[in-house]
Amino acid sequence: MTVLSPAQNPVPETDSPLVLALPKGRILKAAAPLLHTAGIVPGPDFNDEKSRLLRFETNDPGVDVVRVRSFDVATFVAFGGAQIGICGADVLMEFDYPEIYAPLDLGIGGCRISIAQPRDRSGQEDNPNRLSQVRVATKYPSITRRHFAARGINASIVHLHGAMELAPVLDLSHLIVDLVDTGSTLRANGLEETHTIAHITSRLIVNRTALKTQPERITALINRFRTALAPAQTRDQQS
Numbered sequence: 001m002t003v004l005s006p007a008q009n010p011v012p013e014t015d016s017p018l019v020l021a022l023p024k025g026r027i028l029k030a031a032a033p034l035l036h037t038a039g040i041v042p043g044p045d046f047n048d049e050k051s052r053l054l055r056f057e058t059n060d061p062g063v064d065v066v067r068v069r070s071f072d073v074a075t076f077v078a079f080g081g082a083q084i085g086i087c088g089a090d091v092l093m094e095f096d097y098p099e100i101y102a103p104l105d106l107g108i109g110g111c112r113i114s115i116a117q118p119r120d121r122s123g124q125e126d127n128p129n130r131l132s133q134v135r136v137a138t139k140y141p142s143i144t145r146r147h148f149a150a151r152g153i154n155a156s157i158v159h160l161h162g163a164m165e166l167a168p169v170l171d172l173s174h175l176i177v178d179l180v181d182t183g184s185t186l187r188a189n190g191l192e193e194t195h196t197i198a199h200i201t202s203r204l205i206v207n208r209t210a211l212k213t214q215p216e217r218i219t220a221l222i223n224r225f226r227t228a229l230a231p232a233q234t235r236d237q238q239s
């Protein structure tokens with residue numbers, strides 16, 4: 001199997017609408033007011049849950065939106081299929097695509113990526129903090145490997161796509177690396193957070209090649225988001 005890298009993909013056309021990749025799920029809900037303030041209004045099908053369409057025109061003939069899985073936003077932008085997107089910093093850290101430039105922190109989707117372990121392990125002999133080799137369940141294999149390798153620990157990864165909190169309870173792993181916000185999912189499943197790897201928010205991201213080939217159009221779109229953010233950031237600074 002050949003896995004293509006973004007650098008092998010053709011340079012995008014310059015006369016077609018820009019494609020903005022939006023993640024399904026919680027970030028899309030949080031981003032909706034921002035999109036509205038930035039003057040991007042997708043067509044009526046966008047909010048129709050029964051619609052099978054994935055690409056939508058907007059009120060701006062120069063911008064279409066596509067709705068993809070949150071993990072795939074970075075890949076669509078890195079390959080240049082979408083020139084701009086909205087994506088969690090967790091996803092950017094995981095893929096670490098050199099083709100992506102992230103000019104704006106949108107201040108939404110706040111959470112942290114953390115290590116957690118069963119609450120009752122801290123005083124035990126199999127306390128994962130004392131092991132030189134740990135098994136870690138996560139949907140972030142690269143972040144996890146990098147984190148432990150930097151500390152001289154060889155982490156074996158159990159790659160899951162959800163319900164990570166079950167893994168230590170059912171003996172798939174010693175630890176998990178996952179997103180934590182309120183901590184209620186950890187608590188409900190008998191786990192405790194032992195280390196924060198990074199604080200996460202969502203970012204506006206752009207394809208670097210597209211920014212070079214279409215600087216006016218892309219910079220104008222980035223500036224619409226920057227302006228849309230300005231009142232919220234001014235409010236935050238005043239409170």
Ligand SMILES: Nc1ncnc2c1ncn2[C@@H]1O[C@H](COP(=O)(O)OP(=O)(O)OP(=O)(O)O)[C@@H](O)[C@H]1O
Nearest residue numbers: 025026027069070071088089090109110111179181
């Ligand atoms: N509990 C949370 N609180 C705040 N932000 C979160 C939380 N969980 C995830 N996020 C942010 O939202 C992004 C998308 O998470 P979400 O749970 O909507 O999708 P997902 O379950 O990862 O995606 P998919 O359904 O495609 O697998 C994450 O990449 C992260 O940046």
Ligand SMILES: O=P(O)(O)OC[C@H]1O[C@H](OP(=O)(O)OP(=O)(O)O)[C@H](O)[C@@H]1O
Nearest residue numbers: 162163178179180181182183184185186
């Ligand atoms: O600290 P909390 O506020 O409890 O939030 C953390 C939970 O949120 C995310 O899961 P999500 O709800 O997205 O479900 P999924 O990833 O398992 O689909 C994350 O994977 C945690 O399970």
